[in-house]
Amino acid sequence: MATVNDNYLKLKAGYLFPEIARRVNAFAQANPDAKIIRLGIGDVTEPLPAACRTAMIQAVEEMGDRNTFRGYGPEQGYAWLREKIAAQDFQARGAEIDASEIFISDGSKCDTGNILEIFGHNNTIAVTDPVYPVYVDTNVMAGNTGVANEQGEFAGLVYLPISADNNFTAEIPSQKVDLIYLCFPNNPTGATATKEYLKAWVDYAKDHGSIIFFDAAYEAYITDPALPHSIYEIAGARECAIEFRSFSKNAGFTGTRCALTVVPKTLTAKAADGSDVELWKLWNRRQSTKFNGVSYIVQRGAEAVYSPEGQTQIKELVSFYLDNARIIREKLSAAKLAVYGGVNAPYVWVKTPNSLSSWEFFDKLLQTVNVVGTPGSGFGAAGEGYFRISAFNSRENVEEAMQRITNHFI
Amino acid sequence: MATVNDNYLKLKAGYLFPEIARRVNAFAQANPDAKIIRLGIGDVTEPLPAACRTAMIQAVEEMGDRNTFRGYGPEQGYAWLREKIAAQDFQARGAEIDASEIFISDGSKCDTGNILEIFGHNNTIAVTDPVYPVYVDTNVMAGNTGVANEQGEFAGLVYLPISADNNFTAEIPSQKVDLIYLCFPNNPTGATATKEYLKAWVDYAKDHGSIIFFDAAYEAYITDPALPHSIYEIAGARECAIEFRSFSKNAGFTGTRCALTVVPKTLTAKAADGSDVELWKLWNRRQSTKFNGVSYIVQRGAEAVYSPEGQTQIKELVSFYLDNARIIREKLSAAKLAVYGGVNAPYVWVKTPNSLSSWEFFDKLLQTVNVVGTPGSGFGAAGEGYFRISAFNSRENVEEAMQRITNHFI
Structure with a gap:
């Protein structure tokens, strides 16, 4: 059976x-x-940017000529897109992220769920409360929690309350947690994180061998120049953080589908025998085996986001x-x-x-x-x-x- | 840590x-x-069909007008695509599949891997040998196997040898297996399955409460009118089979990305307490929580496959x-x-x-x-x-x- x-x-x-x-x-x-x-x-409700549409129409036309036709692309995404992202979204802000550390995907919802596949089931996992429900549900589905109580809180998860009392930014926990979900600018509260605040989390994660899942889907909405757009603007984050980004909310791609996940090659976690395993290699293997890359046409649309x-x-x-x-x-x-x-x-x-x-x-x-x-x-x-x-x-x-x-x- | x-x-x-x-x-x-x-x-190497390109260009143009702009679509795919697939790929061949049982995705490689998420880890799993490597690797990653021996065979999997001796069609096993991967027309051997052969598997699966994962990615290559294109052409398959299909090999979508998985609502498997659980509900929950649907533009391209x-x-x-x-x-x-x-x-x-x-x-x-x-x-x-x-x-x-x-x- x-x-x-x-x-x-x-x-x-x-x-x-x-x-x-x-x-x-x-x-x-x-x-x-x-x-x-x-x-x-x-x-989103407003039209897709003209630059993206022009690039996608050209890409569709290329598909009509066997000399410019594209079959399977790299599972990690095309180099021309990854390089522009690395240069303009990260390196231009002083975040040392290489193009090879960027994995193009069809959505941050997928990536924030799928990332759990490369981690063990014995990690202690922290989420803020309130939080984007997908973080919790995907942990439940993966078997990383017990059952829910009457308030809907799942046994085994560490909930970090955020409210007006703490300015909607969770306090660094006193207990040890291994995987931590942070989302800034925050969904649902709209709160933001200063560099000092993220630095405290990075220090905590490095001290405890924890991994931060940093969801930056709304970074384009930051107007205050003092606020960090990426966790990699914080020293030490390359040793403890995975970042998720999306074209959904900056370029209106909710129906077009393109996102990216950054897994630095300097990131490790522990195998059962106590050895250090590079998370980049595991995620690369996951994506190569269970994903076939994003549509060529859509990747050309995403690339156009980086044109003037x-x-x-x-x-x-x-x-x-x-x-x-x-x-x-x-x-x-x-x-x-x-x-x-x-x-x-x-x-x-x-x-x-x-x-x-x-x-x-x-x-x-x-x-x-x-x-x-x-x-x-x-x-x-x-x-x-x-x-x-x-x-x-x-x-x-x-x-x-x-x-x-x-x-x-x- | x-x-x-x-x-x-x-x-x-x-x-x-x-x-x-x-x-x-x-x-x-x-x-x-x-x-x-x-x-x-x-x-594939040849140009994308003109009908698909025309439909995709129109879809890109619709994205440029806020009245026809599309944001998040249904995670399961748009009804207009699912209905055409149900009618033309299934019902027209006498296979009673409803549009609501069809889940549009970005690839069969993803789906054949992800489907394991809704099953328990205590199932006995059978694959043919040789076999499409993704079936094996995704079971290893999910923890459904032990380690590999020198021949590369993973402990815990049941390997069903296929060779010229058995016409590249695996014999029905004498032991009990719970999940069975079948791929016809076969990758890599090019072998096909008759209705009688599939009937024997359906009977076996129904007798043992097993689920067949039927990979029909190459069904468009069947020219012999006596051969079944879908496992649902076999009586009883709605009670024991999930089918995977793709636009990659019939319409040249390897770089465009669209596929589908059929999960009949009549399909159940056992919970730990012995009760029957509808697999459609679990897959629908999986897709709703961990996937955001296929690009609107690409779904319009796939829909055009069904035009004259x-x-x-x-x-x-x-x-x-x-x-x-x-x-x-x-x-x-x-x-x-x-x-x-x-x-x-x-x-x-x-x-x-x-x-x-x-x-x-x-x-x-x-x-x-x-x-x-x-x-x-x-x-x-x-x-x-x-x-x-x-x-x-x-x-x-x-x-x-x-x-x-x-x-x-x-």
Whole structure:
């Protein structure tokens, strides 16, 4: 008899975003005339930059000529893309990352889940609370946790609470943890990390032989020049950190699919016999064996992000969403709500008024003003009483949503 | 201290195709004037069908208008693609597969590896020998095997030998196995399976509660109308089989990346408490949590395969490679080599002459006539003394390679 991976049965029934979709669909069916504005899921809405489109059309045309046709590409990604990323995203900021340490993939969601495959099951794993649910769920699926308690906290994970009390930046734990997920600018809270703060984590990780999973999917939203974009801007990070990046939120690639993971060759972890094993070699073997690279056409689109026109266009795109975030922040602040984030990040994190629970506030916003956000409790127990509003929408929809909330609701 | 997945350390140093690339590169550097013809890796060479290119260019253009822009798509793939696949690839052949049972992905290599995540570690797993190396390596990485012996056979796996003696179709095992990998038309031997043969496997699997992983990546190469293209043409397969398909070899998508996996909703396996768990739900959860769907642009390209023009164009493409396979078969047969496959498959499986080992024959072909093939022993111990020649190349290169082999070598 074939058996299943029983760890899947520990997962809670509904992933956050499908549950939101279910409630929104039910409301829309019952109220077919309601003009619903969606500021829930962090999905971009504006056109793909022209530089990317031009490059992709040329790539499709190359596929039509056997002299320029491309079959299997390198599983790690094409050198011309990896080299531009290394030079412009890392070396230009003083982060010593070589092109060979960059692995192109079809998404950070995939990579942050798949990275667990190269690690043992006996690691102690830390996540912030609230946190991007994929970090937790993929650990549950991999068998790295026990079962969940009533608050949805899984046994075996170390939860590091983040709230207004600690400026949404987790305290360095007193206990030893082996794998640590950090995300800055943060999803869902919009918090950022200073160099000093990341330095404390890097020092901790080096002292304890820990590995930091640094999710920088929103780095393009950093406008403060003092803030680091990459953990490799911190001395010592090459010995303790893996970084995840994506073209989803800077270049609007959520439907086009391209991301990257940086695994420095100086990174090691322990084998059962106590020897040091290079993580680059394991990840390279994982990707070579279980992945066949990203579409040539899409990689050419990603490459165009690094052209002068591409750089101008993605800066405009990011500015556009940051202006949305500013409008959301200002309007909700003026309405006397406590708001966080949204300055160097596309997410605004709101304290629910009148002690409403996250889902109560969700239902009230949906039913009263037909605006969809994301309940903070969906990101973890410590997110209860908070609410995430995403800046990813048209200006018109953002302004309309804020007007409805401030005029009619609060 | 973070620890690694020690199972990776059981893997042999070189994956087959990188080792071939290493030897070819060394030869090319030492012999810069040699005109090397590559019939090794199974990678397509001819242009992408015009219907696919037209659809992808239109999709890129849609991405430039916020009214037709696409962000995150369904993790399972767009309904318009899944419905066409269900209708034309399955229902039209009498295989009762619903669109909701089809999961679009970026590659069969990924899917055949990732599928193991939803199964327990206590399953007994059977592979043929020789076999596509990814099936074995992904089981090693997942911890489903012990270490390898001198022949490269991993403890804990059940190897089912295939050779000319059994017409390259494995005998139904006398022992109980829980997960079984079958690939027809076969990589590497080019063998095919009759309905009667697959029926015997389906009956075995249903009797034993086993799951068959059916890799149909080369089904488009079947020309014999009596042969099944899908395992779901066999009664009972919906209760015991998962099928993998790809656009790589029928539509030339090796560099464009699109594939699909079929998980019928009638498929179950056992939880630790003995209850039956629907595998569709587990795979859907896996894909929703660890994958973000295939690029919209690429899915539109795949959809075009199902248009009348697309169907005509992929038939021409497959015919072209099948003619290559015929030429290879005829020329090598005329040169008194024992050849198999290459009729309903793009691979010709050759017995090495003069009792040469697979790698001896590889080196001799490379050095004497500058033709690259794939050593049979790279696919498993029972592949020793065989050699795979791929039909994926231009007509000119195939004819030139055959002429060199027959004139100068044999």
